[in-house]
Amino acid sequence: MAPTPEGSEDTLFPDFPRGPLQAYRARASFNWKELALFLEGEDILRLKKTIFSTLENDPLFAHPRGHDLSLEQYRELTFRRHKRLFEHNFLHPSDLQQNPLKSLVLVNCLGMYDWSLASKVILSTSVFLSAIYNSGFERLFEYIPKVFSMEISGCLALTELSHGSDTKAIRTTAHYDPATEEFILHSPDFEAAKFWVGNMGKTATHAVVFAQLYTPGGQCHGLFPFVVQIRDPKTLLPVPGVMVGDMGRKIGLNGLDNGFAMFHKVRIPRQNLLNQTGDVTPEGTYVTHFKVKCLQDDRQRFGASLGSLSASRVCIVGMCVTNLKLAVCIALRFSATRRQFGPAEGEEIPVLEYQLQQWRLLPYLAAAYALDHFSKSLFLDLMQLQQGLRGDDRSSRQVELGREIHALASAGKPLASWTAQRGIQECREACGGHGYLAMNRLGDLRNENDPNCTYEGDNNVLLQQTSNYLLGLLERGGPGGTRCESPLKSVNFLEAYPAILRQRFEVASLQDCLDSAVPLAAYEWLVCYLLRESQQKLNQERKSGSSDFAARSRAQAYCCRPLALVFLELTVVRRFHEYTHQPGVPPPLQALLRRLSALYGLWSLSQHTALLYRGGYCSGERAGKLMESAVLELCAQLKDDAVALVDVIAPPDFILDSPIGRADGELYRNLWAAVLQGSGALERASWWPEFASKPVVGSLRSQL
Known part of the structure; x- marks a missing residue:
């Protein structure tokens, strides 16, 4: 990372107000500003600040959002906001050429504010125009300036x-x-x-x-x-x-x-x-351009015609990660300021001090960081693919790159949307009754994340695309046969397929288990095991007389579906492990990032403990207890860093829009003020005469 200009930190990072969260911020083991600069870079941080400050200072974007509006009013307001965004013109084509991630950043920043608005922008520009632009038909390029001038939608x-x-x-x-x-x-x-x-x-x-x-x-x-x-x-x-x-x-x-x-x-x-x-x-x-003499070539053409859907799925991964970020920001700031119970005769303590609260929330914080890195890296992979398509690249590498990205996006969307779905619900419950208030936004996040599980491909159906890709490696002479390689190297480990299946969990101590290399090795074994199980299940069904369609259908629940999920989890763990162990990580941040990497890997892996024992990778009590202890130990080590880690990914209070998640940590003051300012909070009910009118006592008495 290039050094930042002197004084730039002050303009990028205004100091947080002092308050109840200050104690946790003071105990952090790292400088949150340094981590933000390392993860994002100054250019991206400035773009984010521009977007957020513009929305906050434009009266059209003033809260409330949809709760106090009729459906027609909300639709109108969203359209007017969409129109205004073109006037603000956050990005120029030259910006995207220098850093393609800026388009993803813009979408996710708008989504942090309101996903209805962000979705409208995505659909009218990215999705509609990308389909036209990627066609290469210049006659249709006339639509591009018309969309940006709002002549058409x-x-x-x-x-x-x-x-x-x-x-x-x-x-x-x-x-x-x-x-x-x-x-x-x-x-x-x-x-x-x-x-x-x-x-x-x-x-x-x-x-x-x-x-x-x-x-x-x-x-x-x-x-x-x-x-x-x-x-x-x-x-x-x-x-x-x-x-x-x-x-x-x-x-x-x-x-x-x-x-x-x-x-x-x-x-x-x-x-x-x-x-x-x-x-x-x-x-x-x-x-x-494609041959149609055989079914395989026809599938190739069909897959290429739906290539735009991979772009949509990659975008959805980023949307889900954004939702998860917002939820953990709200829940962890709440947990650091909400005091309940404590030692006998002692003061109440923040609920974040309880191991159970750490175990519930900190793995989702680690997941937000790991999945965010995966989302960005997959987006850059997609940009590489689309550049080849626009350059009319029909090389074998380009074809393989398309297949690999399709497989990663098809499992990435389910993993990201389900992780966000579970994480948001956990955050809602972790905030107790206050999390159920609509003004604290967790309900909106849950509802607006929910369609990510079904649109652009139902999650369970999409996972079949990924398992089919992996099984296709066997059919094409992959593991145990010819070489098994891919442009992004996500399946290269399968070269050692037979040797990996012979490996076992052999971690000697708790300290040795606090390394993301441990879940990385276990995940490689797990993918190989499920790949073998899936292939054997398919062969068994075919030998019993089932058609290929029926065989694949009957192999999903306990074989192909988990195969696709653990393969994608392995990919996320591997990419984040490599990122956090690269030489360029500043020394003050190395231990922190590696703890996050290890926590995400071990926590994700713990959901597959039964498979690890069933397949023989783990045996005896010690292995399972060691992994559980490692998760708890990593949560304890990250507890004092949690608020600062949230500060890195949290948007300004105006965008986060949650009284219990504000940066000052004044939980009760902010919540009380928001309740009193609510529409009609202190007004008499408009239907009060109904209360004052007498009920028909006779009919009620006869029923009793």
Whole structure:
């Protein structure tokens, strides 16, 4: 990391107000500002500060968010805020060329404020425009400046009412008419209506619509994306042939208008086909860069046509990590200031001093750091893949890179969303009754994280993509056969597949167990074990007469599903281990970061203790007790650093928007003030005459 200019720390890091949290900050073993600079760099920190201060100083972004607004008001306010963001112009194209992570940082900063707003930005710019830009068709590039000038608004329509995860079964059709050089887009019935499309409910004027492409003669060439106008930008009324509407209130994210659409023989120009993977000539002949002589080549083309979904899943990983960060910031600041019980005749102590509270929360703090590093590194991997696609790279390495990122993103989204889901709930409960107050935001975080578990692919279905990738290595002559390598080296350890299966847990002492190399070795064994178990289960099912489809279905619950999860956990543990043990880590931060790495690895591994014993990696009481003791010891070592670690990842109070999580630690003062300032807190109920009116006593008495 380059040295920072003198005095820059003061502008990047204003001092926290003194208060109840000061005691923990004073006991920290490291300088939180130094850690923030090491993890983010000055450039990213300045961008974050610009975004946060701009939102706080613009009256349009003043709280409250959605709780005191009707659905229509919240949708309008979100749209107006979305429009204002284009005026603030946080990023220039040159910024992204210098540091691609800035786009991810912008999205996550907006998400810390309000995920409805962030989602609207993502869908109208990143998702819609990326689909057009990656097609390489310059005629459609005219849409790009129109989106940024708000002349039009975009969305991406893949899911239908009756099909989501099974994308190959999508039923919307696009028949090519060579007489007019147009595609005729059509929804055969209401079950084929596009559904759950973000931005489509009220505001989208254009959509990237996925449909089955047919050429003259009735031949279907599979699923392709088309740019389709759905509303008039001047009136927001539907264009002829399109029925489009809003789905209504959801559990969360209600500032985002999710909608549906049906198409009745809507004609669009031939050039509106996004032709990255295939095209149709003016005469109606289908052409493609990919061979379609066999099923495998057809799958390759199909996978490439859905490549944009990997980008969405990588983005969702970052969204989930952001939600987890916010939750642990609130819960740990609360735990450091909430005093309950204590030694006999002594003062009450902060609940963070209790081992149980540390065990509940500190592993999720470690998970936030580990998954954040994984999210950023996977995003940079994706940028490498997309750069190759734009450069028309069709090398074998590029193909393998695409497969590997697809496998990592397909398991990364489930791991990140489920970890955030469990973590937010634990944080909510760890804050007791105060965590249940909506104003403290944990309920919103839980609800707004929840769709991450299902959209852009249901988590359990997505995990099959990752296990299929790993099993494919065996079928292609991987472990025990030919060389097993990947561009990102996530599967290279499988070169030693037979030798790894012979390894056993042989840690001698508790001190030796406090190293992330211990869970790293155990995870490698666990992946190899589950890979072998999954392959044996598939072979057993096939030998018993099951079809390949049935065999794979019956191998999921206890074999392929855990295989995919532990492989991704291994990847996160490995990347964070390598990051925290690199030579460039400043000496004052080494011990701290390595404790976080070890805690995340051991805590994650502890969820698979039964498998470690069942497969013979562990035996006897000592191994299990040693890992449990190591988790507790690491929690104890990190307890005094917890508040400072939160300070590194926490946004300003305005963005965090939680009275019990404010940086000054004045828990009760902040909560009391927020309650008194609440809408109608001290007002008499508007329906008070109902209380004063007499009930019909006779009928009630007869019931009693």
